Amino acid sequence: MTEPLxxxxxxxxxxxLKNIDLSFxxxxxxxxxxxxxxxxxxxxxxxPNGAGKSSLLNVINGFYHPQQGEIWFDGKQRxxxxxxxxxxQGIARTFQNIALFKGMSVLDNIMTGRFTHxxxxxxxxxxxKGPAEQEEIExxxxxxxxxxxxxxxxxxKTPVGRLPYGLQKRVELGRALxxxxxxxxxxxxMAGMNVEEKEDMCRFILDVNxxxxxxxxxxxxxxxxxxxxxxxxxxxxxxxxxxxxTPEVVRNDQTVIDAYLGVSH
Amino acid sequence: xxxxxxxxxxxxxxLDTFPKLLQHNARMFTDKDAMREKEFGIWQSWxxxxxxxxxERFALGLQANGVKAGDVVLIVxxxxxxxxxxxxxxxxxxxxxxxxxxxxxxxxxxxVIEHSEARVIVAEDQEQVDKILDVKDRCPAVELVIYDxxxxxxxYDPEVVEIQDFVTIQEQGEAIRKKNPNQFEDLVSKGKGxxxxxxxxxxxxxxxxxxxxxxxxxxxLTGYYGGLLxxxxxxxxxxxxxxxAWIGDHIFSYAQSYALGFCVNCAESSETVAADMREIGPxxxxxxxxxxxxxxxxxxxxxxxxxPFKRTMFKYFMQVAKETGIKLLENKPVSIxxxxxxxxxxxxxxxxxxxxxxxGRVRLAxxxxxxxxxxxxxxxxxxxINIKQLYGQTESSVFITVQPxxxxxxxxxxxPSPGVExxxxxxxxxxxxxxxxxxxxxxxxxxxxxxKTSEGWVHTGDAGFMTPxxxxxxxxxxxxxxxxxxxxxxxxxYIENKLKFFPHIQEAVTFGDGRDxxxxxxxxxxxxxxxxAERNNIAYASYQELAAHPEVNKMVAQSVSEVNKSLLDDxxxxxxQISRFLILHKELDADDGELTRxxxxxxxxxxxxxKVLIDALYEGKTQCFIETEVAFExxxxxxxxxxxxxxxxxxxxxxxxxx
Numbered sequence: 043m044t045e046p047l048x049x050x051x052x053x054x055x056x057x058x059l060k061n062i063d064l065s066f067x068x069x070x071x072x073x074x075x076x077x078x079x080x081x082x083x084x085x086x087x088x089x090p091n092g093a094g095k096s097s098l099l100n101v102i103n104g105f106y107h108p109q110q111g112e113i114w115f116d117g118k119q120r121x122x123x124x125x126x127x128x129x130x131q132g133i134a135r136t137f138q139n140i141a142l143f144k145g146m147s148v149l150d151n152i153m154t155g156r157f158t159h160x161x162x163x164x165x166x167x168x169x170x171k172g173p174a175e176q177e178e179i180e181x182x183x184x185x186x187x188x189x190x191x192x193x194x195x196x197x198x199k200t201p202v203g204r205l206p207y208g209l210q211k212r213v214e215l216g217r218a219l220x221x222x223x224x225x226x227x228x229x230x231x232m233a234g235m236n237v238e239e240k241e242d243m244c245r246f247i248l249d250v251n252x253x254x255x256x257x258x259x260x261x262x263x264x265x266x267x268x269x270x271x272x273x274x275x276x277x278x279x280x281x282x283x284x285x286x287x288t289p290e291v292v293r294n295d296q297t298v299i300d301a302y303l304g305v306s307h
Numbered sequence: 308x309x310x311x312x313x314x315x316x317x318x319x320x321x322l323d324t325f326p327k328l329l330q331h332n333a334r335m336f337t338d339k340d341a342m343r344e345k346e347f348g349i350w351q352s353w354x355x356x357x358x359x360x361x362x363e364r365f366a367l368g369l370q371a372n373g374v375k376a377g378d379v380v381l382i383v384x385x386x387x388x389x390x391x392x393x394x395x396x397x398x399x400x401x402x403x404x405x406x407x408x409x410x411x412x413x414x415x416x417x418x419v420i421e422h423s424e425a426r427v428i429v430a431e432d433q434e435q436v437d438k439i440l441d442v443k444d445r446c447p448a449v450e451l452v453i454y455d456x457x458x459x460x461x462x463y464d465p466e467v468v469e470i471q472d473f474v475t476i477q478e479q480g481e482a483i484r485k486k487n488p489n490q491f492e493d494l495v496s497k498g499k500g501x502x503x504x505x506x507x508x509x510x511x512x513x514x515x516x517x518x519x520x521x522x523x524x525x526x527x528l529t530g531y532y533g534g535l536l537x538x539x540x541x542x543x544x545x546x547x548x549x550x551x552a553w554i555g556d557h558i559f560s561y562a563q564s565y566a567l568g569f570c571v572n573c574a575e576s577s578e579t580v581a582a583d584m585r586e587i588g589p590x591x592x593x594x595x596x597x598x599x600x601x602x603x604x605x606x607x608x609x610x611x612x613x614x615p616f617k618r619t620m621f622k623y624f625m626q627v628a629k630e631t632g633i634k635l636l637e638n639k640p641v642s643i644x645x646x647x648x649x650x651x652x653x654x655x656x657x658x659x660x661x662x663x664x665x666x667g668r669v670r671l672a673x674x675x676x677x678x679x680x681x682x683x684x685x686x687x688x689x690x691x692i693n694i695k696q697l698y699g700q701t702e703s704s705v706f707i708t709v710q711p712x713x714x715x716x717x718x719x720x721x722x723p724s725p726g727v728e729x730x731x732x733x734x735x736x737x738x739x740x741x742x743x744x745x746x747x748x749x750x751x752x753x754x755x756x757x758x759k760t761s762e763g764w765v766h767t768g769d770a771g772f773m774t775p776x777x778x779x780x781x782x783x784x785x786x787x788x789x790x791x792x793x794x795x796x797x798x799x800x801y802i803e804n805k806l807k808f809f810p811h812i813q814e815a816v817t818f819g820d821g822r823d824x825x826x827x828x829x830x831x832x833x834x835x836x837x838x839x840a841e842r843n844n845i846a847y848a849s850y851q852e853l854a855a856h857p858e859v860n861k862m863v864a865q866s867v868s869e870v871n872k873s874l875l876d877d878x879x880x881x882x883x884q885i886s887r888f889l890i891l892h893k894e895l896d897a898d899d900g901e902l903t904r905x906x907x908x909x910x911x912x913x914x915x916x917x918k919v920l921i922d923a924l925y926e927g928k929t930q931c932f933i934e935t936e937v938a939f940e941x942x943x944x945x946x947x948x949x950x951x952x953x954x955x956x957x958x959x960x961x962x963x964x965x966x
Binding site: 182186187189193196253 | 345346347348349458459461462575576578579582939941
């Protein structure tokens with residue numbers, strides 16, 4: 043595991059969270075969490091149910107606004123922003139419960155991921171000929187590369203609702219990739235998959251990281267997967283950070299073990 | 308039969324190798340498409356002159372990397388343009404390409420790598436490269452691996468072998484061409500018709516695969532004459548989707564394309580073949596009976612689910628087609644009224660259906676490899692698709708017999724192809740002598756001697772006979788034909804094929820050699836039976852559960868008794884009626900070694916692995932417990948176990964039938 047470490051030393055911080063606090067009324071979802079994501083790494087966020095993992099992702103994504111703390115992305119401090127503004131900044135995500143347009147084809151779904159790269163206004167779009175058409179062709183070409191990358195050529199025109207779960211997950215990854223994000227947030231990309239689908243997904247995540255150099259932050263419950271593909275892991279429990287480091291360090295951390303297996307009182 | 312009096316001529320004087328044909332085509336059909344592949348959702352095409360350029364640069368690059376005449380270059384790749392270019396590039400150096408099945412597992416591949424002594428391997432992608440690296444320490448001869456698709460190859464730097472990108476090799480070739488523009492021309496001109504053009508490893512129903520060595524005269528002439536016989540031209544379109552290591556693909560998508568100048572289309576991926584076929588609309592098409600069968604099953608399933616009006620219309624016009632379609636195809640007299648009905652049916656049903664199947668433009672379709680059900684065969688012919696059977700093998704460069712137009716019967720495989728002499732040996736085995744007859748088995752003189760006589764007669768290993776009208780009829784593999792204890796003939800394949808013609812039966816394995824009666828294992832067709840279950844509100848979670856369902860067993864029992872009834876018609880086989888059967892708890896699978904990669908049953912292995920079940924059949928038990936190992940696609944092994952019920956089948960008494 044020396045290679046990712048070396049890479050990290052050379053890389054800079056893409057995202058940094060400083061002392062984040064998030065509560066819903068009286069419920070404290072996240073308290074005083076700080077961690078960073080280096081450029082080009084695969085960063086896993088793990089923790090038992092209700093640990094605050096998805097809330098944290100929603101904070102990064104701009105869906106929730108923390109009551110306290112600072113978020114630095116790409117060298118700039120981020121103030122309260124709408125999710126779409128964050129998408130424009132270069133963060134894309136997938137969801138724990140697939141959020142695709144069920145009635146639309148795979149191709150159209152992935153095309154929606156290109157919206158941050160479409161600049162022609164509604165009049166041009168309505169007129170269609172000329173620049174709008176040109177733009178559509180360029181974006182379609184990009185999307186075709188993603189389809190090729192994810193090996194989903196055979197279902198290009200299939201409505202998403204008719205696809206099995208594992209493939210829908212793959213399409214969702216495709217839509218996130220279509221935005222050409224600097225950072226990709228994956229919320230349980232492997233939940234509910236069989237072993238073969240999981241292996242495929244791991245391959246794709248590593249390939250994305252490798253080929254496009256995309257920084258990846260993912261939440262995952264399958265420890266085998268996390269230990270295999272993550273460069274560094276942050277562990278949450280009851281909204282607090284209880285561990286942070288390489289998979290090796292985290293695996294042997296007593297607090298982490300206790301959180302997962304429970305302690306006798 | 309039609310013995311060849313003189314050696315057949317090449318497409319044009321001096322064009323005796325594929326690299327020479329390529330240069331010829333680049334001059335003749337400069338801007339005509341030679342090859343297409345769907346990539347990024349769009350059909351990309353290469354003209355003959357572009358293909359010639361690609362091949363030239365790759366060939367010179369290979370030469371710069373030490374490939375020389377007589378070397379073997381292994382190709383582990385699917386149907387991609389670069390796969391075919393590699394073949395031609397290797398041939399232009401006087402070296403021998405050896406394509407191998409790219410879906411085989413590393414250990415199977417190891418045998419071919421070792422046996423062929425390949426020094427250079429051209430692999431499709433990371434998956435194939437990984438397999439080669441897996442077995443590299445047992446194949447020390449391999450020095451260079453060239454990959455086509457660079458995805459995921461970044462950072463690959465194994466110390467054991469040199470790895471290069473296809474494009475890098477072409478760049479090296481480009482540099483050489485700049486220095487010496489005539490080098491390729493000189494290399495190509497050295498080739499001769501009698502040189503070895505390719506080695507194809509047979510999938511090996513028994514024992515280890517054998518490398519069939521073929522010369523240019525074998526493949527080029529056989530392909531060319533086969534094409535001329537059918538009136539194929541440079542305007543054909545063919546879809547390349549069958550394994551490149553299989554002789555059929557080599558002849559149809561390579562030899563004939565080069566000899567006649569027609570265009571080969573490569574599918575986007577193996578899952579998109581049906582959609583790609585529809586887009587391309589091939590005019591020349593080959594598929595094993597299995598494919599035609601499953602297409603028909605799909606059509607039938609879809610029609611069962613269609614609205615009543617459509618279903619009635621479909622049934623009515625299919626009846627019309629059955630009565631007049633084949634007559635029209637064979638230019639036999641048909642009344643005006645029938646013609647009008649057929650034309651109406653064509654507008655409403657046949658044309659849209661053919662279009663959906665991607666067969667709207669097919670002028671000639673072949674099927675071979677196994678017997679095809681008469682009903683399936685007639686279905687396609689009645690739609691106006693000229694589908695014909697041919698008989699051939701790797702050793703004969705495909706063509707031994709082909710059904711001539713107008714003489715197409717479901718139960719024969721046609722008359723001898725040009726230049727082929729055919730005989731039936733005393734033991735009933737079919738033997739032939741032809742221009743396509745193979746050179747030898749690679750590094751295997753014993754097998755060569757036992758298969759090919761000194762006069763050039765080749766043993767096919769198939770038992771058959773000539774019908775009175777001069778057609779060949781194949782019964783079974785000669786070695787599979789056994790005898791019952793009563794001394795009467797047992798032809799397993801013949802019975803199995805009869806069973807497999809039912810849409811709900813996927814595979815069948817019969818036993819009877821050295822026994823008193825015939826018994827059978829059956830695999831149901833999951834898609835057909837699954838659809839039936841859905842319509843009849845039968846819930847199931849797996850193949851195993853569905854196979855064990857009493858209703859499914861009843862349905863199969865019905866089919867078995869129908870087969871028994873039909874066996875009565877054949878005097879030679881009336882005694883081989885099936886007395887008992889069972890439905891297997893798992894599908895026979897090539898990954899478990901039970902089928903060959905071309906989906907043929909490996910009898911010996913099944914005899915050993917399922918001995919418990921065979922014993923149970925013959926001991927008269929009604930239940931039997933079995934546990935078998937299954938291999939998953941990622942190579943791990945799991946277990947399937949369960950009780951299997953065994954049923955008696957209804958048999959018919961030949962004597963009672965007569966009275």
